[in-house]
Amino acid sequence: MERFGHKPYLNDCLKTLHLFFTQTREFAQMASVEDPASVAFHTQTKRLYHSFGDYDERLAGVPAVCLRVPTGGGKTALGARAIKTTADSFLATERPWVLWLVPSTTIRDQTLRQMRDRSSGLRQLLDEELGAVLPLDMRSALELSTSDANNHTIILVSTLATSRVEKTENRRFYRENGALMAHFEGLSSDLEARLELGADGKTPIPSLCNLIRLHRPIVIVDEAHNNKSSLGFETLGRVAPCAIIEFTATPDTKNAPANVLHYVMASQLKAAQMIKMPLLARQEADWKRCLAEAKAQREDLERVAAYEEAKTGEFLRPVALIGAEKKNERYTVDVVIEVFTQELLVPRDQIAIATGDKDEIGEQKVGTRESEIRYIVTVDKLREGWDCPPAYVLASVREMKSATAIEQLVGRILRMPNAQNKHHAELNKSYAFLRSSQTLDAIHMLKDALVNNGFSRPETDALVEQLALPVQWSNSPIPTNSLQGTLNFNATVRRAEDWRVPLLCLDFGGEMLPMEPEFFLPGHWDIRNHPAVLTNAEIGLSESGGFEFDVVNDRLGVRQSSFRVAQLDQQLKMLSPRDNWRSSTDMALWLDRTVPHRDISPTHMRVWLAKLCGDLESRVSLRELEVERMRARRAVMRKLNAIRLVEKQKTQLELFEVGRVDGWGDAILSDNIAWELPPYYAPPELYNGHYRYSKHAFDGIVGHMNGEEAQFAWQLDHDPKVKYWFRNVEKQPGAFWLPTMTDKFYPDFLALLESGHTAVIEYKGKDRISNDDSREK
CATH class of the missing domain: 3.40.50.300 (P-loop containing nucleotide triphosphate hydrolases)
Incomplete structure (x- = not known):
């Protein structure tokens, strides 16, 4: 779990x-x-x-x-x-x-x-x-x-x-x-x-x-x-x-x-099952119909929730948030409640008022069996800090003039109950019914409200879908499709379809897994095969045996800033409590407890640390080592990472020479496990140049590029051998990556060629061609 x-x-x-x-x-x-x-x-x-x-x-x-x-x-x-x-x-x-x-x-x-x-x-x-x-x-x-x-x-x-x-x-x-x-x-x-x-x-x-x-x-x-x-x-x-x-x-x-x-x-939040997306929205000029459709949608979801509980045991009671107008306007809280109770026949005990003057929620845990609340009527916002993942439906009878009218309420219907997707697709979405007499205005403002909740503009185009037809409500069993219309999950027009790139995989006894950076570290490696010594340079010791302090940064004229890392270190070390280590064994036990080493046998690690700390104690007083414990810890972690890199280099050599990783399995290029062009594209930063590229995989949107990269993209765009190309954005959902010994490598571009092959391209300036990172890639 x-x-x-x-x-x-x-x-x-x-x-x-x-x-x-x-x-x-x-x-x-x-x-x-x-x-x-x-x-x-x-x-x-x-x-x-x-x-x-x-x-x-x-x-x-x-x-x-x-x-x-x-x-x-x-x-x-x-x-x-x-x-x-x-x-x-x-x-x-x-x-x-x-x-x-x-x-x-x-x-x-x-x-x-x-x-x-x-x-x-x-x-x-x-x-x-x-x-x-x-x-x-x-x-x-x-x-x-x-x-x-x-x-x-x-x-x-x-x-x-x-x-x-x-x-x-x-x-x-x-x-x-x-x-x-x-x-x-x-x-x-x-x-x-x-x-x-x-x-x-x-x-x-x-x-x-x-x-x-x-x-x-x-x-x-x-x-x-x-x-x-x-x-x-x-x-x-x-x-x-x-x-x-x-x-x-x-x-x-x-x-x-x-x-x-x-x-x-x-x-990323959607993939992690944190939010209910997409958000399906409909606007109505008739405010009563807006409320009726919200009620029908909530009741449909409650019937779906009963099926979900029967299948999984998880109880859900979907809640609707209703945004009314202010006291000096027409469709106030009291007017909305009257419509719900008198015309839509909702029992009053299922409705709670939550405004600055009145709070009928109190300490109730809304959405549980113990609470009868199914509708919460408010004005602009609910009280700060109040969280309600069971809120699935938003209805606003306020005329939509700006995104701020529903900004906070939209944020309240996005959280996924228990941060876990449901088996029924209807329960993985959120719903909004908005009063507006202007076609599309309410949908645009809903997207603005999502931007104000931290979503990027391209994402809102993908995650908000306008409902073409009204919700059909009745007392019949759960409908097979409670919302008519299809969802376009593309931020922009995706030009390239069926673009797949086979991935390098390892065969774990019949189970194929994509090659990950951690697979470069063999499962049987032994820390005891490496010297348990920190050199003076690795830990920062002077030739005389004392610790070197970073005084160079405090010289007058070197640093204009009043902030000094060396001064900060000195201050925190003077205030840190001491454990009064009595021997190098105490230091080894502390390092064993505080240095992550899940890939190393605990017994082997303790033996290795005992030797390393014994060697340090022969060169430095135990009191100094305790004062500088965080420096020593970071030095040990750097040492371990350097050792891991040596072991990974052996694995990489083995992988390319014999096509297998000892202790893991054979390396295979699998057509069944492949990268596919993502369904939508929403880079955090966009290319803002004047040229409009005609062959990018997504029409009208390209991830950020510097001047040299933009020029190279222009060449891809004009190359007759290139059918489509894709600006690959590092660490974003759907990005293409290759495993290296240290991390995931995200090449700058992919190009689908007319021949059907894919070119994977990393653009490098001349000044970086010879550095270690570039050589590894």
Whole structure:
């Protein structure tokens, strides 16, 4: 069973984040690099990086990136896992502090409840990733003990408004607090100088703000565009974050542009069974008919749900969300309820009002057997934080004048109950019935609402289908096709049909599996066949036996940024609690526990680590090794990856010479297992040049290309031997890839030739032809 928070697209997000922080550390070792985060971001994305130092100079150089995840994609679980990813790849402590910022007190309370509930998926994920965690609100943090601080990963959940500084003297966040004084005892003068000082200009203020600043928190920002203001950046500057990670469905692209490191697409959520898509929509000029069709659709779905329960045992009670007009307008909540009860004969106890003035939902778990609610009537939006995956149907009687009228309600009908597809196709879709007198306007606005929920514009063309005929309703058994009309699942016209490319497979005793990067690592390899030694260069030891510190980046004139990775490391190491290792065995046990090694025999790993740590102890004091444990851990992980690469190179040689992988099976090119041109195409970034390509596999849309790539595509477009070509976008659903020893290789282009052959093309500039990555490809 798939673990909570471990969907494939979330794993991809975290791999990208891990690479970004790893490269930021690597670039920080280079004296010529002024802003390591900027260079790391551009290396990965080929886009311009926007420094938060432009808004507050104290944030200059602080790594700040954004992960874009549409509504329903699991941003909270992703945020929880991002903590460990950041600590492992970037920080000098295994127990980081986290400042988790949310847009409202409602979301804050909901997030804290989930984090504190040991039976919740979120809390279990935090325990699995971080060990002992202590989620706190700001009020609880004002009484935090040193014991709790030393023995837990501290997660402070707050709204930005709690710590804004319009009136600093009135904020307990900044005020001197005697309960926190113990945290500031025994600090070095160097650490004290980095804090906000009291009236004497010498003594740090024992405030919660200073305590957070002392521990250099990872800042997690939920729906970041709500927190970007001058006061927001001022607050972030005062807490001195070590990194800022934004999670949002709709990144800011104007006021304070987000550094979007990774995009999650709707098709990935659909493939992961997270959302109900496609969204089938119909518009009606008659508001009563709009309500009647929504009722009929919901009742049809409830009959389908009964069949689903009989087959799987999963109970579902589909719910309809009804958007009424405001009090001073015509079709108000009361008018809508009257139509439902008097004309459509819906019992009143099946209807709940959810507006700012009245909440008839209360603590009911809507969609369960215990709740009779089948219809929820609201105006603009439901209360923040309220989640209802059983909501399948949206009906809005408001005249559709803008997407904002239904933006939030659309987001509420997309989540898939229990994040698992149903056996009956009707239960894998969502439905919208919209009042509009203008042909197509409502459908266009519905697509706009989806864009505002984080879906790309090309995807909305694929995922929203207008119903050509009205729903037929009756009390008869479940209809074979409750919605008439066909669904066109193409973002644009797909020119090339039946384009298939056979894939390289391994024969596992009759079972054919596509070749994956992990298959290059033989199942029988033995770590004991490799030297258990870290050289001085690999771990950063000087010739005299001490650790070399990255002081080059702190030289005057080398780095304009106020942010120093070396200074950050030093601060976190001084604050990290010690386990008081007594021998190299303690170090080996810690490494065995914290270094991932599922592909290595536990017994063999312990033997190898014991030798490695014994050798290190002969060269470095145990106290120094414990202080530098995170550096040692990263060095061991790099060593293991280098060893794995050696083993993979042996397998690759064997694969190409004898056509098999020892321990796995024979390599076969299979016609039965093949890449096929995806049914639709929605790249996160589009080619924005003036030339319109005539042979691209999808008419009217091409993924992003730089100047040289666009010129090469022009040559493909004019080559008489080429029938169609396809701009292959890295890591997107349906993209073509080949396995390499280190990762998946996504070539830039595929070309279907008139001969029937497929050309797989990687375009490389002259400056990159000779690098290791290019040679492997």
